[in-house]
Ligand SMILES: O=C(NCCO)c1cc(-c2ccc(F)cc2)cc(O)c1O
């Protein structure tokens with residue numbers, strides 16, 4: 526059944542994963558994305574890089590731009606220390622509706638706040654709405670042409686601090702060339718490329734890790 530891909534993905538989770546077990550949830554999504562129907566989750570290969578950066582940063586307050594079905598939301602939330610929070614922003618209501626169910630199925634809903642709407646409108650409201658001083662970690666995985674404007678917005682809203690780590694998905698495929706130019710040429714970032722592959726594929730992709738220097 527399930528008419529949309531996100532709905533079919535949710536079905537696969539409900540059928541193959543264990544409620545309250547985040548690892549089984551993202552593993553079920555990986556199986557689905559690799560063997561049933563390609564899906565734009567960060568995936569298992571780039572997911573290991575995400576895990577290692579997260580473990581290094583151990584953020585108290587993290588931001589994800591682009592929830593989709595909640596794969597990386599669950600992957601990030603499972604590694605957060607008690608009391609730490611992840612805010613995830615999704616523009617597409619149908620994606621958000623499925624993500625909420627997948628996040629709840631994984632049992633990480635207490636660590637996650639999913640906010641629906643355009644990132645460009647929501648970022649300037651983060652401080653007042655969620656009482657945030659600044660983010661420790663930002664995962665960029667939304668519309669690739671929003672990476673630069675939203676990074677500039679985070680800077681201008683004082684939501685980055687010395688040492689904040691930005692990790693951007695898809696800098697090669699589909700690509701975010703302006704973003705790479707921006708963070709690599711700016712004296713305010715220390716940037717490094719982690720070569721990998723597009724999710725469930727042999728095509729090259731990678732993650733760009735950029736530390737804000739203040
Ligand atoms: O658009 C993306 N995300 C924002 C929307 O929620 C996105 C796209 C792709 C992708 C698509 C089509 C293709 F042919 C290759 C890559 C991959 C990703 O990881 C992504 O995050």
Ligand SMILES: [Mg+2]
Nearest residue numbers: 567666694695
């Ligand atoms: Mg992506």
